[in-house]
Amino acid sequence: MRTVVRPLKEVAIIIFSAFLVASGMRLFLIPHQLLSGGVAGVASVVGYLTDPKYISKLYFVINLPLIVWGFIALGKKYILLSLLSVVATTWFITIIPEVQLTKDPILASIFGGVIIAGGVGFSLRTGGSSGGFDILGSIISRKRDIPMGNIMFLMDGLVILSLGFFKSWDSALYAMLCIFVKSRVVDMIHIRHVKLTCFIVTKEREMMLTRLRELPHGITVVNAEGGYSHEGNTMLMTVTTRYELANLRRTILEADPSSFVNVVETVEIQGRFKRLG
DSSP: OHHHHHHHHHHHHHHHHHHHHHHHIIIIIGGGTOOOOHHHHHHHHHHHHSOGGGHHHHHHHHHHHHHHHHHHHHOHHHHHHHHHHHHHHHHHHHHSOOOOOOSOHHHHHHHHHHHHHHHHHHHHHHTOOOSTHHHHHHHHHHHHOOOHHHHHHHHHHHHHHHHHHHTOHHHHHHHHHHHHHHHHHHHHHOOTTOEEEEEEEESOHHHHHHHHTTSSSOOEEEEEEOTTTOOEEEEEEEEEEGGGHHHHHHHHHHHOTTOEEEEEEOSOOOSOOOOOO
């Protein structure tokens, strides 16, 4: 049952995320001729200079080569979900009417950025992306362990410069505000880069080791002694991500409900660490 429900849940989240991205564009950014950055931003710049009705088609066409690259570098599941997102976003941009919900471009930049970031962030958490620069960002984030929002902010800056040169610097500055808000919200949602060190004190050494070895990260075993009881214990140390913490917590409780666990945020890692997603 779980093997059927989980893929359906992922597909539903991806489609809802695509709806958020398209809504942010059609209801806040496009009416003010602003940008969200990324491939959507590139498509928007070309659309503003020619005809806005071509934005959805340009968004789809520009994404295709990036999806092919992502298929090679990131794997089949990620790209299938990303392709679904691109197709759904293209469709939603086509059918959602262009409505100017606010006359203030600053409000449009802020709320457009938040809504689009919600779509991008939930797509990334599901294991896919909203396509475009998200794919490039995911490739760089996996190899360099840089926060996704920072990568997107830098790449989006290049798109903003093009808007300033070819259209209006006022629009470019409003777009910068939108992209800054989007990058911060994405980092709040997409938390795979945040590392945590877990110290687990247990008397069920073998059971705990067996269960932890099912997880992707390494384990260090330290023989410990209770400070008051002087009883022998085992302390296990492992580094994980905030995104994987819930699964690790569940595994620990199943192996030894009476174990003691201390979780601290890790500032920096040197050496081997298996990065997921």
